[in-house]
Amino acid sequence: MKIIKVLGSGCSKCEKTAEIITRLAAEAGVDVTVMKETDLAVIMEYGVMSTPAVVIDEQLMHSGSIPHRSDIEAWLAIA
Amino acid sequence: MLDSFTLLADWLVYDLWGLSASTKLGDALHFFIEDTTKIFALLVVMIYLIALLRASMNVESVRSWLVGKSRFVGYLMGSFFGAVTPFCSCSSIPLFLGFTSAGIPVGITMSFLLTSPLINEVAIVLLGSLLGWKFTLIYIVVGISVGVIGGVFLDLIKAEKMLQPFAAKAYMEAKQSAVKGESRRLSLSERHQFAKDELVDIFCRVWKWVIVGVGLGAALHGFVPEGWFAQNLGQGQWWSVPAAVGLGIPLYSNATGVIPVMESLITKGLPIGTTLAFCMSTVAASFPEFILLKQVMQWKLLAILFCLLLCAFTLVGWVFNGIGLFLITAT
Numbered sequence: 001m002k003i004i005k006v007l008g009s010g011c012s013k014c015e016k017t018a019e020i021i022t023r024l025a026a027e028a029g030v031d032v033t034v035m036k037e038t039d040l041a042v043i044m045e046y047g048v049m050s051t052p053a054v055v056i057d058e059q060l061m062h063s064g065s066i067p068h069r070s071d072i073e074a075w076l077a078i079a
Numbered sequence: 080m081l082d083s084f085t086l087l088a089d090w091l092v093y094d095l096w097g098l099s100a101s102t103k104l105g106d107a108l109h110f111f112i113e114d115t116t117k118i119f120a121l122l123v124v125m126i127y128l129i130a131l132l133r134a135s136m137n138v139e140s141v142r143s144w145l146v147g148k149s150r151f152v153g154y155l156m157g158s159f160f161g162a163v164t165p166f167c168s169c170s171s172i173p174l175f176l177g178f179t180s181a182g183i184p185v186g187i188t189m190s191f192l193l194t195s196p197l198i199n200e201v202a203i204v205l206l207g208s209l210l211g212w213k214f215t216l217i218y219i220v221v222g223i224s225v226g227v228i229g230g231v232f233l234d235l236i237k238a239e240k241m242l243q244p245f246a247a248k249a250y251m252e253a254k255q256s257a258v259k260g261e262s263r264r265l266s267l268s269e270r271h272q273f274a275k276d277e278l279v280d281i282f283c284r285v286w287k288w289v290i291v292g293v294g295l296g297a298a299l300h301g302f303v304p305e306g307w308f309a310q311n312l313g314q315g316q317w318w319s320v321p322a323a324v325g326l327g328i329p330l331y332s333n334a335t336g337v338i339p340v341m342e343s344l345i346t347k348g349l350p351i352g353t354t355l356a357f358c359m360s361t362v363a364a365s366f367p368e369f370i371l372l373k374q375v376m377q378w379k380l381l382a383i384l385f386c387l388l389l390c391a392f393t394l395v396g397w398v399f400n401g402i403g404l405f406l407i408t409a410t
Contacts, residue, residue, distance in 0.1 A: 009170075009172060009173070009371075040172060040173070040374060040375075041245060044177070048173055049138045049139060049170065049173050049176075050137070050170045050173065050174065051170050051173055064137060064138075064170075065276070
């Protein structure tokens with residue numbers, strides 16, 4: 001199972017990012033846990049400066065915007 | 080080329096709806112339609128073009144550029160990058176921490192954050208089309224200067240001592256070597272994709288503000304008598320500038336909403352300095368932003384920042400009230 005974290009201060013873009021990932025994962029039938037990380041100290045540890053950012057299994061995949069559908073699908077496809 | 084928007088408004092308001100140009104409603108409606116159509120058209124073109132150009136810029140590459148630069152270059156470039164780098168205001172705290180933990184002085188980071196809301200492509204399109212290039216240029220120079228001076232001042236008073244403990248610690252333990260920029264070449268299609276996303280994103284965010292701003296502007300334009308501001312809040316009343324700034328700081332708006340209002344205020348005779356001071360203070364600072372900054376700054380520093388902005392914008396107001404008259408008449 002993939003652990004997906006959405007890093008961000010809780011703004012609407014971050015909410016949307018988490019929502020889209022959850023939906024696409026369900027559509028693709030991939031087993032994931034989507035969490036929202038709002039703790040600044042943790043966000044800093046990943047070296048992220050622009051949110052929303054996406055971390056999958058502790059690896060930073062994306063930062064600075066709501067990711068594209070095609071990107072998310074590609075991440076989900078990597079087993 | 081811009082005449083076509085006047086013609087469109089003429090046709091809609093006077094011919095199609097049969098309103099007269101001499102009525103208040105007709106006048107206000109004409110103003111509203113001309114300005115919104117013109118602004119929307121310009122925004123679409125400009126946002127796309129500018130996004131194409133800056134597609135490869137991001138906060139990471141700005142940070143690696145700013146690390147280790149001399150102070151003077153740092154404030155100026157921090158402020159300049161604040162104007163041109165795209166980033167969402169909800170990122171300002173992670174950005175602050177990211178810069179700070181890379182050892183960039185708090186003042187340079189604040190130069191970036193102060194200028195960022197004041198100057199952006201949307202503000203420039205609006206100013207250029209509504210108030211002329213001369214005024215736009217002044218606005219840009221003032222915006223950058225406020226960022227630079229604010230930054231220099233914050234470092235002079237050692238603002239880093241007034242951060243929240245964890246942020247101060249991050250600054251003290253900054254590891255400059257660990258920071259590297261990741262600026263890669265983008266293909267044309269990647270640039271197009273970025274520009275398209277930016278266009279949709281920014282446009283969806285600002286169109287309401289344009290309507291609200293131009294609507295307010297149109298109401299002022301149509302219903303406030305010519306010269307009312309000049310008589311009541313004109314040059315003679317020195318206190319009107321600090322009062323306007325004091326009113327503007329807690330109010331929140333972005334540049335998009337405020338600039339159309341600026342146009343109406345100025346044409347109705349509010350002195351240019353008072354207008355600039357009011358509008359810049361509305362855009363640059365707000366309560367929501369101070370609450371965000373509270374996460375990384377102590378109250379004392381926030382209070383200093385508030386006073387700093389109050390003084391800076393008041394000075395801007397007084398200076399431009401003094402020299403401003405010829406600027407408007409010359410455009």
